[in-house]
Amino acid sequence: MHGDSPSATEPLLQVRALGRRYDRHWAVREASLELHPGEVLAVVGESGSGKSTLLSCIAGLQRPDEGQVRYRARDGRWLDVHALGEAQRRLLARTEWGYVHQQAHLGLRMGVSAGANIGERLMGLGVRHYGQLRAEAQHWMQRVELDASRLDDLPRDFSGGMRQRLQIARNLVTRPRLVLMDEPTSGLDVSVQARLLDLIRLLVARMHLAAIIVTHDLGVARLLAHRIVVMKQGRIVEHGLTDRVLDDPQHEYTQLLVSSVVVP
Numbered sequence: 001m002h003g004d005s006p007s008a009t010e011p012l013l014q015v016r017a018l019g020r021r022y023d024r025h026w027a028v029r030e031a032s033l034e035l036h037p038g039e040v041l042a043v044v045g046e047s048g049s050g051k052s053t054l055l056s057c058i059a060g061l062q063r064p065d066e067g068q069v070r071y072r073a074r075d076g077r078w079l080d081v082h083a084l085g086e087a088q089r090r091l092l093a094r095t096e097w098g099y100v101h102q103q104a105h106l107g108l109r110m111g112v113s114a115g116a117n118i119g120e121r122l123m124g125l126g127v128r129h130y131g132q133l134r135a136e137a138q139h140w141m142q143r144v145e146l147d148a149s150r151l152d153d154l155p156r157d158f159s160g161g162m163r164q165r166l167q168i169a170r171n172l173v174t175r176p177r178l179v180l181m182d183e184p185t186s187g188l189d190v191s192v193q194a195r196l197l198d199l200i201r202l203l204v205a206r207m208h209l210a211a212i213i214v215t216h217d218l219g220v221a222r223l224l225a226h227r228i229v230v231m232k233q234g235r236i237v238e239h240g241l242t243d244r245v246l247d248d249p250q251h252e253y254t255q256l257l258v259s260s261v262v263v264p
């Protein structure tokens with residue numbers, strides 16, 4: 001997966017000196033990174049190091065206290081994500097971005113069917129034809145390896161792994177360019193996790209998606225990411241190509257992280 005980093009192109013996303021604090025405590029400080037089209041970046045670090053805060057600031061879900069998030073839209077214009085109006089940011093989130101939550105119920109509408117969960121995003125883009133919505137929903141159920149005959153079932157009747165697949169389908173149906181994922185496989189059984197990771201890897205490659213994946217699991221980073229940033233106490237302490245960071249870590253904190261787990 002992480003052999004050829006597609007970095008020759010212009011970046012899709014730029015994060016510059018981003019900072020976010022809660023009261024007087026900085027959860028993220030001076031975080032800068034770039035992401036190119038089709039590139040997968042893993043954000044790793046121990047619990048409380050600021051990974052989720054960074055991701056939600058990038059997604060526009062939280063406003064940073066310092067710094068900037070810039071995104072290059074399909075028409076080539078650079079957008080300052082936090083200077084956009086709410087409506088514009090929502091449109092961006094619906095059309096160009098996806099966000100996969102660790103807890104699937106936060107990213108799904110639990111009271112409507114699986115098919116409606118997938119179709120809703122398309123309706124938001126103006127698709128109204130019932131047959132087309134259903135056909136697309138069925139197609140996406142299959143793409144994420146869910147039984148398409150369960151299109152009318154509610155997500156609450158699905159297992160954890162199935163819900164996560166459904167959340168992924170809901171996010172990808174509009175063919176975004178950037179997907180942000182916060183611990184997408186944690187909390188699932190190991191075998192379910194492995195299959196889900198394979199699916200994510202396949203979809204990301206086939207759709208040429210750029211992705212940022214927050215994980216505390218270096219195995220997930222190894223499998224999915226071209227590049228890794230390592231966070232400690234809110235700061236990025238190391239970044240580089242996945243193999244380099246995991247096989248030859250430079251910062252002593254990364255050395256500790258790598259040596260404390262058996263990386264597959």
Ligand SMILES: Nc1ncnc2c1ncn2[C@@H]1O[C@H](COP(=O)(O)OP(=O)(O)OP(=O)(O)O)[C@@H](O)[C@H]1O
Nearest residue numbers: 022026027045046047048049050051052053054216
């Ligand atoms: N809503 C909040 N209010 C106050 N402090 C917060 C809030 N959210 C996060 N923090 C603090 O900010 C810091 C970074 O938290 P964050 O959740 O971003 O870390 P993380 O690396 O994603 O951790 P985990 O892997 O456990 O999810 C922590 O010290 C946390 O206690």
